[in-house]
Amino acid sequence: xxxxxxxxxxxxxxxxxxxxxxxxxxxxxxxxxxxxxxxxxxxxxxxxxxxxxxxxxx
Numbered sequence: 469x470x471x472x473x474x475x476x477x478x479x480x481x482x483x484x485x486x487x488x489x490x491x492x493x494x495x496x497x498x499x500x501x502x503x504x505x506x507x508x509x510x511x512x513x514x515x516x517x518x519x520x521x522x523x524x525x526x
Contacts, residue, residue, distance in 0.1 A: 474501060478520045487512040
């Protein structure tokens with residue numbers, strides 16, 4: 469499910485933002501899929517993923 473969403477966002481050149489609870493193992497999952505930490509507070513970690521660059525057309 470996540471893979472399909474990420475592919476669609478890449479095709480549409482869309483940035484994705486989400487938040488996870490501090491200490492949640494889900495953070496590692498999102499990091500493996502290209503999300504980076506944008507900000508943190510005492511409860512949440514706010515993450516962002518930029519769209520992947522389009523493959524060159526030959």
